[in-house]
Amino acid sequence: MSLSVGLNCPACGGAIKVNEGEHVLNCQYCGSTLWAEGDAGVLTVAYKNMQDRDGVLRATEQWWRKGLKARDLRKKGRLLECYPIYLPFWSTVTRVAGWICGYEERTYQDRDGHSHTERIPKEEMVLNDYNYTNIACDPGDLGIKRLRNIGGEASFADFESIPTFESTTSKDDSVNGSKEKALQDARRDAGVPHVTFEKVTIIPKSISQIYYPVWVVRYSYGERMYMATVDGVTGNVLSGRAPGDPLYQSLAVTGGTSLGGLIAAAGLIVGAGSDDGTIMFGGVIVGLVILGVTYMFFRHGSEIIEGDFEDKKMKNPLKDIGIELGGLRI
Amino acid sequence: MKVVQIKCPRCQQPINSKVKDLAFYCSHCRTMHVRDGGVNVIDFDIAEFNPGAQQDRVYMPFWRLFTNFNINQSKSAGGAIYKLGKFLGGGSNSGNVFIYIPAWETNVSEFKHWAIGLTEAQPMYSLRNDFNNIERTPTVVTREEATQMADFVIVTMEAEKPGTLQYLDYSLNVQDTRLVYMPYVRGQNGFAPGL
Numbered sequence: 450m451s452l453s454v455g456l457n458c459p460a461c462g463g464a465i466k467v468n469e470g471e472h473v474l475n476c477q478y479c480g481s482t483l484w485a486e487g488d489a490g491v492l493t494v495a496y497k498n499m500q501d502r503d504g505v506l507r508a509t510e511q512w513w514r515k516g517l518k519a520r521d522l523r524k525k526g527r528l529l530e531c532y533p534i535y536l537p538f539w540s541t542v543t544r545v546a547g548w549i550c551g552y553e554e555r556t557y558q559d560r561d562g563h564s565h566t567e568r569i570p571k572e573e574m575v576l577n578d579y580n581y582t583n584i585a586c587d588p589g590d591l592g593i594k595r596l597r598n599i600g601g602e603a604s605f606a607d608f609e610s611i612p613t614f615e616s617t618t619s620k621d622d623s624v625n626g627s628k629e630k631a632l633q634d635a636r637r638d639a640g641v642p643h644v645t646f647e648k649v650t651i652i653p654k655s656i657s658q659i660y661y662p663v664w665v666v667r668y669s670y671g672e673r674m675y676m677a678t679v680d681g682v683t684g685n686v687l688s689g690r691a692p693g694d695p696l697y698q699s700l701a702v703t704g705g706t707s708l709g710g711l712i713a714a715a716g717l718i719v720g721a722g723s724d725d726g727t728i729m730f731g732g733v734i735v736g737l738v739i740l741g742v743t744y745m746f747f748r749h750g751s752e753i754i755e756g757d758f759e760d761k762k763m764k765n766p767l768k769d770i771g772i773e774l775g776g777l778r779i
Numbered sequence: 780m781k782v783v784q785i786k787c788p789r790c791q792q793p794i795n796s797k798v799k800d801l802a803f804y805c806s807h808c809r810t811m812h813v814r815d816g817g818v819n820v821i822d823f824d825i826a827e828f829n830p831g832a833q834q835d836r837v838y839m840p841f842w843r844l845f846t847n848f849n850i851n852q853s854k855s856a857g858g859a860i861y862k863l864g865k866f867l868g869g870g871s872n873s874g875n876v877f878i879y880i881p882a883w884e885t886n887v888s889e890f891k892h893w894a895i896g897l898t899e900a901q902p903m904y905s906l907r908n909d910f911n912n913i914e915r916t917p918t919v920v921t922r923e924e925a926t927q928m929a930d931f932v933i934v935t936m937e938a939e940k941p942g943t944l945q946y947l948d949y950s951l952n953v954q955d956t957r958l959v960y961m962p963y964v965r966g967q968n969g970f971a972p973g974l
């Protein structure tokens with residue numbers, strides 16, 4: 450966003466444009482180099498909405514057909530509303546430069562059955578610019594916390610017609626949050642299990658604010674209300690809640706419980722006849738995990754959730770395991 | 780927000796630059812200044828081009844950090860020689876080294892290439908007192924950011940020697956910073972040294 454309101458070149462009086470986030474500017478009339486004092490603000494970009502209502506509804510219907518969602522969703526799903534909004538995001542680039550050294554331990558068995566632990570020394574350079582795009586307001590129930598792809602045509606043309614959510618989180622919090630996340634990601638990328646030396650420098654390179662168009666679709670299925678959000682630039686579904694399929698669900702539950710029970714029982718039977726308690730223990734644990742997952746799947750009813758929802762930690766593994774259980778049945 | 784005209788803090792002449800460069804050079808009195816929390820005149824060097832380099836000449840800015848460092852302990856798995864020892868000489872564990880940090884906009888691999896390359900080379904150059912109308916690449920890295928990157932350069936040089944670095948206990952003090960304009964020649968395969 451360029452601001453030119455009321456700002457004039459102190460040398461020639463010409464109207465000047467100040468790009469937010471930049472301190473140094475050049476007067477286009479007299480060539481003077483100028484300095485914007487104080488808080489230069491943050492560069493702000495808005496992306497043009499490229500979707501219309503029909504396209505958004507088509508994308509939602511296609512999304513309904515994917516995964517373990519109720520198969521009669523297209524028949525029974527009733528559209529309640531569909532509208533675009535602008536959501537604010539902080540977009541940061543954080544440079545990480547350093548070294549993480551240490552070792553990895555590998556245990557192997559020799560011919561006589563003795564186990565040996567080998568230490569493999571590791572030195573990993575971490576040198577990367579990490580880009581994050583985090584939502585700058587309370588996303589409510591939209592299930593959007595970050596954007597994967599930022600791009601499109603920058604334009605404020607739709608700003609008048611599309612409701613805009615104001616940014617409520619601070620620039621400093623965003624910079625600090627990005628620094629923490631960059632360090633975590635750098636450590637993960639380095640992949641050194643046992644660290645003996647770490648020297649990492651983290652430098653915030655840039656921050657900007659992005660207004661991104663998102664379509665909100667609300668619909669009902671039976672008695673319950675569900676929603677989906679669609680990327681206003683790419684037309685892809687970003688997040689959503691949908692009813693699960695009762696058949697898939699019950700198959701997962703019966704398949705899961707019976708499989709869990711079988712493995713747990715097999716663990717006990719095999720384990721009883723063996724000198725090595727680990728088989729029994731392992732079998733029982735695996736069985737219990739499957740039982741537990743099945744229970745969670747069942748308990749949370751038939752809802753399929755995609756996106757960054759607060760309770761996603763609870764539900765996401767269920768979805769994954771549900772699909773795996775489906776595979777096991779075949 | 781207030782907008783002011785940038786003037787040389789020594790002779791008050793306005794600075795005219797067509798690019799966004801954080802290092803403001805006054806061609807009248809040859810003063811360089813930055814605005815990092817105040818108006819600060821900085822030390823800078825302009826290295827002389829090799830007389831053979833006549834075409835496509837460009838100056839690249841580096842923050843040259845004069846550092847004192849001390850290795851208390853360095854442990855590696857395999858390999859034995861301290862690479863850093865080369866600067867210290869005679870089995871000493873402490874000494875001075877110039878660390879060069881590229882001051883223009885670089886991506887991470889360019890950053891590493893230029894920083895390590897020049898720091899390992901510890902170039903010798905003769906000075907001139909103006910830019911001779913040769914284009915200079917704008918500075919975007921602040922003095923503070925450059926100072927923060929010094930550790931990376933030191934540890935990289937130690938880690939990239941033979942063997943796998945396991946532990947390094949060292950101290951590093953930046954005693955002096957200076958913007959150094961190094962001569963390069965633009966070619967088909969990037970930049971070639973113009974010293």
Ligand SMILES: [Zn+2]
Nearest residue numbers: 458461476479
């Ligand atoms: Zn002017």
Ligand SMILES: [Zn+2]
Nearest residue numbers: 787790805808
């Ligand atoms: Zn001057």
